[in-house]
Amino acid sequence: MKIIYHHRTRSTDAQRIHIQEIVKAFQGLGHDVEIVSLVATDAGQNDPSRDAGEALWKKLVRRIPFLYETVQLGYNFAGVPMLLARASRGRVDFIYERYS
Secondary structure: OEEEEEEOOOOOHHHHHHHHHHHHHHHHOOOEEEEEOOOOOOHHHOOHHHHOOOOHHHHHHHHOOOHHHHHHHHHHHHHHHHHHHHHHOOOOOEEEEEOO
16 A cells, blocks of 8 residues: 655654654555655754754744644645645555644
């Protein structure tokens, strides 16, 4: 089965481990899995400073509460077209989506 794993996480620390383990489990069952996201999931491609300290967006959300929902909605302008473009390139049997 051809599976697209789509996530909207920063893919750091435990989030990255969860993504990688779910992908490995699907692959272990014989499925072909492609990760689609705006953020690299491979640990080697991430900036270690992203894992350190509090993220800027968390500081902003505390000061401007509606900002989080606005950013989540804004993601759709980039994320949805990217996901649709990938899905339209070939047969996809299943889309697995993770939100955090």
